[in-house]
Amino acid sequence: MQDPLAFVIAIAHIAAALALLNGVTTTFGQAKICSQAIESMARQPEAADSIRSTMFVGLAMAETSGIYGLLIAIVMLFANPLVNTMISHLG
Template identity: 90%
Template sequence: MQDPLAFVIGIAHIAAALALLNGVTTTFGQAKIAAQAIESIGRQPEAADSIRSTMFVGLAMAETSGIYGLLIAIVMLFANPLVDILLNYLG
């Protein structure tokens, strides 16, 4: 390992990429939520209001997970606390 700072920045980029994969899985989760809600409404049209409100709560929770992944990726790329710790350690 030649430069510890380059190593930490490289690992931070890998961590940011993994955090952004959360957004991809969130998309599939939201599609599953919507598909199951549509199927449930098709089977029980009289419960459509209850199913719809439950679906929106589930979609909001799934979207929050994706936003947290994006936030972690932005922090790892632009405001990485590990770089500051390493710079203080190296002097």
């Protein structure tokens, strides 16, 4: 291992990429929520209002998960406390 600081930065970039992968899975989750809600509304049209409101709550929860992944990726890339700790230990 040549440079420990380079290793920490590389691991931070890998962690940011994994956190951004959350956004891809969030998209599939939202598509599943919408498709199931549309199917449920087609089967029970009289319950469409309650299904729609529940769908929007589920979409908001799924979107929050994607936003958290983006936030973690931004922190890992631009405000990573591990890099500052590593710099202080190296001198």
